[in-house]
Amino acid sequence: MNKLFDSTRIRRISKYIFLFVWLLLVFGLLSASCEPSKDDDLENEGQFVNPPDPGESGSLESAQSEGYLEDEPMSNLQEDPGVPIADLETNEGELPKKPVGFVNYGTINATVRPWTYVPLGANEPQTPAPTASTVSSAQGTGGDWPNSSRFISVPLGTYTWCIDWEEEDQDGDGYFDYYHYIDTGPTLLDENDSDELEFAEEVAISAPPDTGVIYKGKCGVSDVIASCYGKSTYFQAFVRCVTHEPIYPLDILAWADTAHEASPAGIDITFSSSAGSWYGWKILYEGDWIEATTSDSYSAMGVQIFGDRSIGYGTVYFDGMVVWAGDASESVIDSNEGWYGVYVEIMCPSPGTHTIRVEAGPGKEVSGWGGAVPVSIFGYRR
Numbered sequence: 001m002n003k004l005f006d007s008t009r010i011r012r013i014s015k016y017i018f019l020f021v022w023l024l025l026v027f028g029l030l031s032a033s034c035e036p037s038k039d040d041d042l043e044n045e046g047q048f049v050n051p052p053d054p055g056e057s058g059s060l061e062s063a064q065s066e067g068y069l070e071d072e073p074m075s076n077l078q079e080d081p082g083v084p085i086a087d088l089e090t091n092e093g094e095l096p097k098k099p100v101g102f103v104n105y106g107t108i109n110a111t112v113r114p115w116t117y118v119p120l121g122a123n124e125p126q127t128p129a130p131t132a133s134t135v136s137s138a139q140g141t142g143g144d145w146p147n148s149s150r151f152i153s154v155p156l157g158t159y160t161w162c163i164d165w166e167e168e169d170q171d172g173d174g175y176f177d178y179y180h181y182i183d184t185g186p187t188l189l190d191e192n193d194s195d196e197l198e199f200a201e202e203v204a205i206s207a208p209p210d211t212g213v214i215y216k217g218k219c220g221v222s223d224v225i226a227s228c229y230g231k232s233t234y235f236q237a238f239v240r241c242v243t244h245e246p247i248y249p250l251d252i253l254a255w256a257d258t259a260h261e262a263s264p265a266g267i268d269i270t271f272s273s274s275a276g277s278w279y280g281w282k283i284l285y286e287g288d289w290i291e292a293t294t295s296d297s298y299s300a301m302g303v304q305i306f307g308d309r310s311i312g313y314g315t316v317y318f319d320g321m322v323v324w325a326g327d328a329s330e331s332v333i334d335s336n337e338g339w340y341g342v343y344v345e346i347m348c349p350s351p352g353t354h355t356i357r358v359e360a361g362p363g364k365e366v367s368g369w370g371g372a373v374p375v376s377i378f379g380y381r382r
Contacts, residue, residue, distance in 0.1 A: 095120055095155040098193045099200040102161075103146045104136040110165040110207035111135050112152075113219055115182055120156035120190055128159070136205060151197055159187045162219035165207040170229075170351070173297065178218045179226055181209050228299050228348035235323040238343045239331040241306050242379060251298075252380040256282040256290055266296040269378065276372070281306075284314070284360035284373040291317075291357035292378040300381040302345030303356050305373055308338045312364050312371030316344045317357040328373060345379070 102112045112135075114128030132154055137147040164180035183205060193201050208214065208230060216226045242250065254269060255261040260280035263269045271290035276283035282290050294301070305314055305328045316324040324344045333339035346356065356378060364371035 095157065096191075097153045097155050098189045098195065099151045099153050099197055100159075100187065100189060100193075101146070101151045101197065101200050101202045102134065102136040102205050103150070103202055104138050104205050104207055106165075106206035106208055107138050107140045108165045108167065108207045109135060109137050109141065110163045110205060111219075112150075112161055112163050112203075112205060114154060115160045115162040115219070117154075118158045120158075122157075128154070136207075138207065148197075151200060154189065156189050156191070156193075159189070160184050161187070161203060161205070163205050163207055163209075164218045177216075178221075179208065179214050179216060179229055180219045181212055181214050231348045233318075233346065233348050233350060235318065235344065235346045237324050238345070239333060239341075240343055241333055241339060241341060241376075242302075242304055242343050243306075243377060244333075244339070250379040251382045254292060254378040254380070255280040256375045256377060263292075266294055267378070267380070268293045278374070281374050281376045284358065284375060285370070286312075286361035286363035287359075288373075289357060289359045290375050291355050293353065293355040294380070295353040296380075297351060298349065298380045298382055300345050300347050301349065301354065301356060302343055302379045303358055304341065304343045304376045304379065305358070306333075306339070306341035306376045307372075307374040309340055310370065311340060311374060312360065313362055314373040315359045315361075317355075317359070318346045318349075319354055320357075341374075343379075 104110055111133055113133035116125055117128035118125045132152050134150055134152045135147075136150040137143075137145055139145055161183040162180055163183060164178055167177050167179065169175060170177045183203065185203065187201065187203055189201060214226045214229045216222045216224045243253070252264050252267070254263050254267050256269065256271070257277045257280045258269050259277065269290070269292045271282050272284075272288045274285065275288040275290060276285070284290060292301075292303070303316060305311070305316075307328070309329050311328045313327050314325070315322060323346060324342070326342075328342055329340050331340055331342045333341055346354075358373065358375050360373040
């Protein structure tokens with residue numbers, strides 16, 4: 001009984017052992033068929049199966065010869081197509097900077113800053129950095145000229161420059177005055193320019209300049225032309241009536257007859273008691289006079305003589321000096337309309353108190369105005 005049980009149990013165990021061995025054999029064959037060969041590695045389009053060995057020399061070329069990289073490796077641009085070329089070649093798209101120096105051949109120390117800027121390789125201008133500026137000492141200051149601090153470092157490109165400077169009070173308002181001008185150059189900075197200050201690109205400037213337009217105020221503050229800067233007082237006479245056909249608009253217009261309309265603040269008009277009046281005008285007969293005085297600052301001040309062909313001789317004074325004299329009837333404004341006269345203007349008066357005076361005479365025997373001198377307005381421009 002025991003022998004029969006033992007033989008039966010042995011047969012059952014043997015059958016299970018055979019099945020287990022057969023399963024192990026099948027699993028081993030399947031695993032071997034899934035593992036790639038060395039030949040498969042080289043056909044995998046250059047992709048890594050294991051970390052690459054750079055080869056004995058450690059170079060990119062030796063690694064490629066071992067078959068670890070593609071024959072034509074991808075560039076960084078292909079890895080991130082959204083990054084602009086400029087950002088990869090430079091720091092956040094900024095072009096390299098180069099120094100530029102300024103030599104001031106004028107008589108006043110000046111501040112220089114970029115005015116316009118076109119980046120190298122571009123066509124469209126960009127706004128230059130507002131903080132980029134330097135001071136260039138004037139030639140007449142002596143010492144270390146030109147000064148060593150006259151350099152600024154700016155990105156490569158094409159520039160024009162704005163130069164401004166400070167002067168003692170020119171208009172009598174008690175404050176320093178500023179002026180500026182534009183050096184249109186242009187100045188080109190490229191890779192050929194030196195990084196060394198000793199060999200840097202240089203730009204000649206002058207404060208004030210010998211020629212060119214000068215503007216009031218600092219750079220970027222005003223585009224008003226400082227027409228009187230550097231000019232001494234002079235006068236000009238126009239055969240025209242500025243109230244009918246203004247050559248330029250007057251900032252202040254003061255009627256000659258203050259009984260008709262009061263004078264603007266800061267302008268004092270007086271005249272001889274024998275002078276006549278006519279709709280805001282004062283009519284000066286021989287020996288009569290009228291004058292306007294102001295201490296306010298203006299770039300120009302003038303007086304209008306205006307009437308028909310019967311008007312006569314007059315003399316215009318500025319601070320006691322004759323600036324015009326003649327027969328006003330010889331100045332034909334419009335013969336069809338019967339207009340005659342002249343507008344006499346004093347340009348660029350210095351700060352202080354100034355007086356324009358008109359005197360009539362000598363008289364002449366004519367009808368109409370009888371040789372009188374009709375004065376209509378005094379005009380002022382800031």
